[in-house]
Amino acid sequence: MQIIGNAHVKRALEIAEKGNHSILIIGNLTNVLQDGQPWPDDAWFSQPCPCGNFTAPKLSCSCLLEDIQRHRSAFPSCKITIELVRPTFNELIQEKIIPKNIDDTVKRLLETAYDKLFFTVQDIAHVLAVAYTIMAMDDGRNLEAQHIAEAIQYKALLKK
Ligand SMILES: [Zn+2]
Numbered sequence: 001m002q003i004i005g006n007a008h009v010k011r012a013l014e015i016a017e018k019g020n021h022s023i024l025i026i027g028n029l030t031n032v033l034q035d036g037q038p039w040p041d042d043a044w045f046s047q048p049c050p051c052g053n054f055t056a057p058k059l060s061c062s063c064l065l066e067d068i069q070r071h072r073s074a075f076p077s078c079k080i081t082i083e084l085v086r087p088t089f090n091e092l093i094q095e096k097i098i099p100k101n102i103d104d105t106v107k108r109l110l111e112t113a114y115d116k117l118f119f120t121v122q123d124i125a126h127v128l129a130v131a132y133t134i135m136a137m138d139d140g141r142n143l144e145a146q147h148i149a150e151a152i153q154y155k156a157l158l159k160k
Helices: 007-019 065-073 089-094 104-115 121-137 145-159
Strands: 023-026 043-046 080-083
Touching (some): 007 023, 121 145
16 A cells, blocks of 8 residues: 555554554545555554544534444554544645646646545546546647546546
8 A cells, every 4th residue: 555645654554564563544545545565464444433534634524423432432442543634735746646747737637626526545546547548549748637637527426
């Protein structure tokens, strides 16, 4: 897996791996990229609340407090518990999920998808992959707004 941002989670995972400690990661795993690298053996995962949006910045959680408490009381008891938060758009650029050298219009489109349409990190990675295919089909050399806009369309359906 590739964790974006979340330096505290990376650190906790290192400790868990080093000492073979159980670790519970609370958060939305759509903000982690699956790249074939395995999680530690004794890693557990849970959503922060039944709907999954409780700690995600800018997303709204529709859960009742009692439902959140019931949900959390079922968490396994691990030696390490850590919360995975939604990375900022800038962290996606810093960690090269979004190329640094793309033009501003392309960047703004992706930023809107991420911050306003609440695309996940995985969604953004998918949009870019599809956009590069569209670019190649157009014999283009640079990613243009139209490539991204079309690729966003293929994801946006799920966001309504
Ligand atoms: Zn919720």
